Amino acid sequence: MSTTHPRRHEARVNITLNGQNGDMSDPVPFDATDQQIKHWSLEAIRSGTVSGISPRVAGSLEGCVIDRFPATATVPVNRIFVRPRTPFG
Amino acid sequence: MTTHIVLIGVGALGSHVALLARNLDVSLKVIDFDRIEQKNTLSQFHTRMSLGHNKACALAQTMMGLFGARIEAVPHRLTADNVDALLSGGDLLIDCLDNAASRRLVQRWARRHAVPCLHGALAPDGAYGRVIWDEHFVIDEAPEDNQATCEDGEHLAFIAQVAAVLVQSLQAHLAEGATPSYHLRRGEVVRVA
Numbered sequence: 001m002s003t004t005h006p007r008r009h010e011a012r013v014n015i016t017l018n019g020q021n022g023d024m025s026d027p028v029p030f031d032a033t034d035q036q037i038k039h040w041s042l043e044a045i046r047s048g049t050v051s052g053i054s055p056r057v058a059g060s061l062e063g064c065v066i067d068r069f070p071a072t073a074t075v076p077v078n079r080i081f082v083r084p085r086t087p088f089g
Numbered sequence: 090m091t092t093h094i095v096l097i098g099v100g101a102l103g104s105h106v107a108l109l110a111r112n113l114d115v116s117l118k119v120i121d122f123d124r125i126e127q128k129n130t131l132s133q134f135h136t137r138m139s140l141g142h143n144k145a146c147a148l149a150q151t152m153m154g155l156f157g158a159r160i161e162a163v164p165h166r167l168t169a170d171n172v173d174a175l176l177s178g179g180d181l182l183i184d185c186l187d188n189a190a191s192r193r194l195v196q197r198w199a200r201r202h203a204v205p206c207l208h209g210a211l212a213p214d215g216a217y218g219r220v221i222w223d224e225h226f227v228i229d230e231a232p233e234d235n236q237a238t239c240e241d242g243e244h245l246a247f248i249a250q251v252a253a254v255l256v257q258s259l260q261a262h263l264a265e266g267a268t269p270s271y272h273l274r275r276g277e278v279v280r281v282a
Contacts, residue, residue: 069282072282074269075280079281084217086217087210
């Protein structure tokens, strides 16, 4: 599945849910709220456009965490991760 | 000059970090108040011979016995009252704790004293890990249905992989001052910063 390259104010979104993982096909504004990102992520999963995540696993993303990483020299694109919590060590 | 590293928490991740960092030109102090239970031997670098012993002390003994590697062990729980005493002297901190409250103590101390801090973190199901330098680290609270993590041994290889990436990031920092951070999923390591 092709993806759109993010512009400077946008970010690529990667989602991990119930052990499955994939990128949203379209970038989102880097400064979107956590709730917006979760909403768009769930919509994308349900529509079957997140390659790697079956629409059947789409449940709630309420327990997930949103991580934001601005572009750097080594990672030249803004990244947002929708991921499970990692409280243990 | 030898770098003095303080490793806080030597359970699943921390015990393997100590194992994999044994050849680095560093001095290592490990802090953990907990004792070794039978289930820990499935997912942590602790042995049946050490059952019932303090994790920090047992790890120091194991590393000396197996490799001749000297580790300073501190068998205490990190608290607001002793955080200065326990972390002072560290040139670099490694947080492999399993609770948000203690992580906050470490993070606040590291930021107040401008000491680099590398965090390792695991999801309850052992399927997601993070290796993050402090400037990007977000402390996750445990979910309400807080489940003990990684205790059945199924996730040992993933735990070891996260620990290996953590030590590689540490090596990059020691060699060139870099602070590479990563997210890990099974079979995938993603550099995030």
